[in-house]
Amino acid sequence: MAKMWEPSEELSDRVKKLRTEYFSFYDREYFRNEVMPFTTGTDWDQLYSYHDWGDVPELFNYFAGITDSLKSMAIKVDLPENFWNESSATRRAVFFKKVIEEYLPVKILDGELIVGSYFSTALSKCFTKKEVKKWWKEESKWLKEMMRLHEVGVMNCGAISGHIVPDYKKVLETGFKGIKEEIEKQMEGHDEEAKRDYCKSMIIAIEGTKRFAERYAEEAEQLAENEKNEQRKKELLEVARICRKVPWEPAETFHEALQSVWFTHMLIMAAESYPGPGLSHGRFDQYMYPYYKKDIEEGRLTKEFAKELLECFWIKHNYAYDFMGFVGVKQGITSGFGQLMTIGGITKEGKDAVNELTWLLLDVIDDMNMLEPKRNIRISKKTSDEFLMRVCESIRKTQGSAFLLNFDENSIKGLLWEGLSEEDAMDYGVVGCLENTAQGKDRSGTVDVNPNLAKPVELVLSNGRDMLTGKRVTSKTGSPEKFLSYEEFEKAYFEQLDQCMGKTLESASKADEIRAKYEPTPYLSTLVEGCAEKGKDVRNGGPIYNFITVEGVGLATAADSLAAVKKFVYDDKQITMEELIEAIKDNFEGKENLRRMLSTKAPKYGNDDDYVDSIARNISRHWTEEVFTHTSPYTGRRFRGGYLSWNYFIDFAPLTAATPDGRLRGTYLSNGIQPVQGKDKKGPTAVIRSAGKLGLETVPNGASQVIAFSSASLEDEEHLKKFASLLRAYGEVGGTSLMINMIDPETLKDAQKRPEEYDNLVVRVTGYNAYFATLGKEIQDEIIARESHAV
């Protein structure tokens, strides 16, 4: 039986030390990667944009406080002459360059082989007085409208940083030097002054990387001089050599390549003043493999040392969590950022892409037991049985928590649907958790826009008003009491949904516009194909592909609600619309029997039941096809659908009235493309089929699905093989992405207390399975004890 996932005893002493050091935030007085604010020193300076955090409603109340404290803590940066005469992009590039060349501290931890420590910043927006006025007027107006719509549970949105796969491969192959030369050529080709100026800002930003890396080389040399341990001295001198070379020059060895990627990566976080979310590596095992292979073949590198280097590289990512070290109790465990690494899958030519490095990375993942970098494993029809079994073993060992699985055939279908070239679609990378994008040429803003799909159900029943506040949210769609058929009801739902979506996209477009207009990030643009060619920022439609992703929340809640109305009001006529509306307005108070009936006797999405699965499909197709017809006017970025639903199924819960599926106000909405909690009762194959019926090609971002299994489902070779074939079948009949959870003792204890929410929980004790909720307490206790033993 599996043991609780923990770091491997086999890790080297160095890696053990560095790993423990990271987890010792409170003892690390000599180094904490906390936010460092930098200012131009003007009275009107701004270091914080609300739209960067518009998707974190928990923060809304703290916006003003954060703005003020960052400004009051900020270090003043000496500005060169002429600074205020430059364009906004150039000012920001100069400021960034100055900060990384002179102000951002340099720190090498004892034993490190991959260096680069401080990257958490809050950089000045470098506004002129005139700009700040215009910016603030637009930003505050946008915020007011967005918060108004959030307060009534329609949506949240912003223009969020990170969430991109930059072109790290290019840095490895040509170095920033090569990229600079390329941009210079592009600049010469531009006739418009604005474009030439923009290219100039990119070049300035790039130039900063050279000096930045040199500072680490100098530090390493300094340390080497005082180092008594000969072995460490040698290592430091090698680190110094590498830092003098990359990321400016192309990388030639595996060690150089890792260092180059880390510098490039950490500087994006510094440039965007955003510690990590969704800044993703893309297909790491693909672009790193040539360096690995060459070093191994030429005898420069052993597999063991390659693994140790990767482990050093691994630990660095986790320092993103330091910014909340004094807030979170266990930093790095309470939250997940998603500096995602994509491995496995197929090549551009459609062949199995798994290589020796992919296998080695699985060992690193298993052994390290760390949250970052997050992992997403692409599984395709071409994936070998051996590799799939290795992945299943890792799922067993790590209780499923080590990675998400992405299914190539279903994912690629969506990317082709949104217009990616076949080559780009096959070579897709994954951002954050499961969000599919092209690599190095696409920023799809994957958590920018988060609408509540269940809210329009309430708005149909209340004819456009928020039930809690009585405020008008949308225009009338008619008194539901007068609807003669389910079709009329459904039509009203879609009209309300369209209205909500219209308002949502309008607000999202505004956030997108403000960011594009006032806050260019030339450094990141150098790593995204299209920006130099177009002379445009990555935030302003520069990339080859330009999308903003709309992540629908509460799909199953909406579908189950419509299905319950269809069945009880129109098909069976067991209740009237008046009764239903009254009950919902009263939050089912005094109407528990009606609520139970709606909750237990209506068809529920997730059971392979076409009655309700077809409704879910209609909803999904309707809104995803609708948003795809819209673009953000200022940047031209096209809206596309997705189902990530982060944690908004919680945030929207109190803001959404009771729903016709028997849900009370405050009960969580459904998450991703998951069934409503506890409502899938036919096991994993039925849930998978329900997801497959949604027709997810209109959801190019991909959709989140989590399935929980008992540890007994994976306990021996025979069961592991069955599980592997379940994954194979998922690729054929399921969705785009899957996360495996192991049922843990805590879940079972909770299920004992609240059986209604866990009606679907099947426990397996070798050779036997049963619905947990239907077992007697005594047996339940035994199973809890057994699972506690197992994990």
Add this chain to the structure above:
Amino acid sequence: MLKVPLVGKQFDGNKDLVSETRKSEGMIFNVQRYSTEDGPGIRTTVFMKGCPLKCIWCQNPEGLSTEPELMWYQTRCVAALECVKVCQEEALKLTEDGMRIDRGKCTGCGECVKACPAGALELIGKTYNAEELLDEVLRDRAFYDKSNGGVTFGGGEPMLQIDFLEDVLPKLKEANIHVAIDTCGAVPWKYFERIIDYVDLFLFDLKLLDEEKFREYTGGNMCLVTDNAREISSHKIPMWIRTPIIPGYTDDKENIEGISQFINRNLASAQRYDLLAFNNMCKSKYGRLDMNWELKHARLIGKERMEEFKKIAEDAGLSTVRWSGPTKMEGD
């Protein structure tokens, strides 16, 4: 001596079985998808009602009777009493100790189930025609294909509903689905003959070889079972032989040794031998059916003992022996 009380209508071994089942309709109490314990690969197990045996240790007491039976779930009940109101037979009464179902009066009409707002009452047993069942089991075809799985008929005893099987099995074969029958073997050979061409695998129970004990603990005729096993083997249909290891009943060396030798000598088509450790998860089902379970206080078997039995079977010449099921925890 039968230790399991008769509830509802049960199969009477002396009657002609065929008249007991309605042509082309199956009485089924569960269609369980993603079933991983009843044969190779990912399967759907169709649990059919009615059994010719009454094993003291029966794990699926709801499979004994051929008729639908009412079950009540305390955790779901909201005391709406709608069920009591609609029951024509006055068979229901909610007491402080829970719902009392007068099983003599209950006709299994299911009106109370419909009336209950909370889903606290469930009628165990539903009739399916072949098309309905096929529609359900074919849904997971992709999963069968990827895992070399298929459909297993269990129960109860599926062979009792031979007319229905004779209707469904050829259709499954036509659809190229792997079919397994999980049987206690205690039905006349002529039943097997009618479907044997459509079966890919028999999960065949050999519980006890001692005729007397077999009769006492299960109410059946051991010779019928062993004869059928030999016949199936002579038809060269693959078999997985299964023995439930029940403390105090089947868990003696002689029994396992005897069964193993029997397999070794007589069942050339047997591919593996499974030893299934006793488990007590069915306890609440007995309560819900108002049945007393002789083994409610029985302890789980120790892991070492299961290993020991496995070794005995292997020593008797069997090559593929597996054991599964919950075993005693440390300190238990």
